[in-house]
Amino acid sequence: MALVNAQTLKSELEMFDVPCQDEIVLDKMVEQCICSRIQADEMVLEWVAYSSTKNGLKLSMDTLEQFEHEVLNKKKSKPSFRKDDTHNRTRDIHSLQELIKAEEEEDNLLDSYSTPAKGSQKRALTTPEHPQSKRSAALLASPGLLLSPASFSPSATPSQKYSQRGGKGEVVVTFGAVQGTRWVGKRSPGADVPLELLEGSEDSLSCSYKYMFQRLRDVRNVLTEKIEELGESLKSHFSIEEFSPVSLPAQDGITVLGQVCCDSNGKLNAQSILLEAGPEQGGQQVPVDISELNAYSLFPGQVVVMEGMNTTGRKLMASKLFEGVPLPFYTPEIKMEMDEVAEPVNVLVACGPYTPSNTLTFDPLLDLITVIVRDRPDVCLLLGPFVDSKHEQIEKAQVTETFEAIFSRCIESIVDGTKSVGCRLVFVPSQRDIHHHFIYPQPPFTLPNLSKDQAKRVSLVPDPCTLLIDGVTFGLTSTDILFHMGAEEISCGTGSDRFSRILKHILTQRSYYPLFPPVEDVNMDYEKFQCFAQMPLTPDVLIIPSELRYFVKDVVGCVCVNPGRLTKGQVGGTYSRLLIHRSTASEDGKRESPCLAAQVVKI
Secondary structure: OOOOOHHHHHHHHHHOOOOOOOHHHHHHHHHHHHHHOOOHHHHHHHHHHHHHHOOOOOOOHHHHHHHHHHHHOOOOOOOOOOOOHHHHOOOOOHHHHHHHHHHHHHHHHHHHOOOOOOOOOOOOOOOOOOOOOHHHHHHOHHHHHHOOHHHOOOOOOOOHHHHOOOOOOOEEEEEEOOOOOOOOOOOOOOOOOOEEEOOOHHHOOOOOOOOOOOOHHHHHHHHHHHHHHHHHHHHHHOOOOOOOOOOOOEEEEEEEEEEEEEOOOOOOOOOOEEEEOOHHHOOOEEEEEOOOOOOEEEOOOOEEEEEEEEOOOOOEEEEEEEOOOOOOOOOOOOOOOOOOOOOOEEEEEEEOOOOOOOOOOOHHHHHHHHHHHHHOOOEEEEEOOOOEOOOHHHHOOOOOOOHHHHHHHHHHHHHHHOOOOOOEEEEEOOOOEOOOOOOEOEOOOOOOOOOHHHHHHEEEOOEOEEEEEOOEEEEEOOOOHHHHHHOOOEEEOOOOOHHHHHHHHHHHOOEOOOOOOOOOOOOEOHHHHHHHOEOOOOOOEEEOOOOOOOEEEEEOOEEEEEOOOOEEOOEEOEEEEEEEOOOOEOOOOOEOOOEEEEEEEEO
16 A cells, blocks of 8 residues: 555645645545555545535535544455556466566676677666666665665666655754754764663663563553552642542542543544543543533543542543643763763654655665765664555565565665764664564564674664663654554643644653554554553653654653654655754753754755
């Protein structure tokens, strides 16, 4: 299935003269396309057919939910076949493909022993309209060979839409004091930037583990402990004497603690809210009426404290909602000397996929390596997917080698291509990496073929994790929790944008994935989740890539960055770069953000 984005949907809607300028509505349609596994054109056709039966129904969030309930949920999941699929079927041409491959290998062997004649028409396996750039070949001779189109499929050609993209290098988001900022690293190659897992390798997820063996009571114990831990922090912060049982009738106002959940398998709404208490408060569920709340923002799995009345024991009339409290920031045990003299650290952040959706050529990745060679960042944070399970050709099994081999060549190209820069490379896996474990928390990659010199520059970390880079804490996750929570969260009267609300929930719930139950794409192991997916502190910088629009925001003192994805369908996407400095206290003793400046840039 090709990647669906808001721009594609908008252009399809314009073809039918359906106006839509609301990004929230477009994001909702993207969510429905992904959940229903249908393309943008099919989605628009379904909507036009549905709205025409409703006398020209206008496109809005309410009508989309009605459309989802009446059409998408009842639509049977049948395998979709395109007209051009018949041309891609192998059927009885295996021998012909092997013959072509043998001829190509023979030609390559002869070329290696001969000098091409002057004026020879022999060309590489690239389309004539898009020959390989001489500048890229000079910089990336080894990666260019490793990631050539012919190495993946005899028919792989560069994406024309990607090569013809506009706005290359355009800065689309700025944050902090970017005036006069030079985004070229000043450190000499080989200058080591301190980088380590915050909790140490012995207390972090460092290798693969056995999963699918968890028991329901173990899951229940993890959720119960989460309610109790967050309840204690809320109790001490708001000076609450004690919590009352949620289902015990009381004529006076009570204060209750519990986890928000939905009364059915559908989406949470204002009429379907349940509050599930921990065992110390009875362990039961009670419906909640939030009509008296002036402002709220709720999602399934959220641990909250509510004040209200429950005279019958069957429904809680909530009158006040207590928000969560974030953890403190990192403070080094030993104050480092000469903080003012130390050079700022330049960090580049990019998130996969690293290929366009219609071809397995890694042109975007080669362009990113060119950017790294040009800007010379100190640290590169590269998040998956590297071999995307949602890629068209991978879904159709149109590849000629193993996924592990493709991944190994991809990583080797990055390591070799950035050798002259000497920057630290951090690789974070993704749930969409088809060759890796589909489990959350996700263990780090294994790269046994790296040499000792290469291994010094490479850090393989799990998803999620908390890094300490030159005294600054980075929270990293490649799982699209922003999109998952955005589809489930309900709010009213908060006065803040949706991204800020969700980011605040993540920080105050103190978890990299606070949503419960998780979406179907996330296979959660709750025993490991309790150990390795909780935030040990509030990070200085939170890297949270998403299908949703890129941004850089300051939320409760944490700089949250969505760098976007390096490719969006068949066109180029974005990456991010940050300039950080060790956090120092100001003259009045208040904490200052270590993120001096940040940008989101088009590839």
